[in-house]
Amino acid sequence: MSSDTNSENIYNASDVATLLNLKLSTLRKYASVLENAGYKYHKNNKGHRGYFDKDVIALRKLIEIKSSPDMTLVRSANAVMSWVKEMDVSPNDTTDIAPNERYISYDTFKEFQANQEEQIQQVIDLNKELLNRLDLQQEHLDNRLKERDEQLMNAINQTLETKKQIAATQDESKPGFFKKLFLKKK
Structure with missing residues (x-):
């Protein structure tokens, strides 16, 4: 995890997978589905995604909506996109696990x-x-x-x-x- 110039947290894929309790492959799938629905991620020069707090919140919302009956992943991603456009997503509740708490002595x-x-x-x-x-x-x-x-x-x-x-x-x-x-x- 590192910081950009705006002092907003940016997470790598493994940090986000840990925060959301997902496998890396599942995180990549969810991010790709959201991206196909129009969501924009920060990418480095190699094309790797960087996840800001707002991205983690959007992914959490996708997981929440997807868990509803009769909701496919694509429909959930479209619902998240509608939600993102309506809401001003703020960076809260993304620091559930501090980096040092992920490791044991x-x-x-x-x-x-x-x-x-x-x-x-x-x-x-x-x-x-x-x-x-x-x-x-x-x-x-x-x-x-x-x-x-x-x-x-x-x-x-x-x-x-x-x-x-x-x-x-x-x-x-x-x-x-x-x-x-x-x-x-x-």
Whole structure:
């Protein structure tokens, strides 16, 4: 962020994106849509936009209008252009975040990092416990399936044995065709 000769603040794209809580690509898109609607930005000799307080306010208004139902980005940009022409936009409410507030101290970062590492370790421990429980559950399920298979095989074997016994008794009680032929001859 720097100042021009009128002592009015001029912001670069990353400062404005931070102020408006937008991604840089979204800011570029919004600025381009406003520009297509007739809004004029300050540009340097390379064509990069510089944002004054009035530009930040206009972008805020675009975001506010765009959030309304049934409002497209182009319609919102046209509404902002009408608003800008009607209103004398003054440079207020653009310094929500002081430049030094965007950065944290080394100690704060180390504390944050330690908290993150602690949380990661807790997640790792939880994952290990869940894996152990899954292994126990799978072992229990395998044992149940093995028991069921054994019971099923026993039932099948008993059924086969019963069928053999029934067939054997039927053979003894009913003489077959050849036995009937030989019994008659006697």
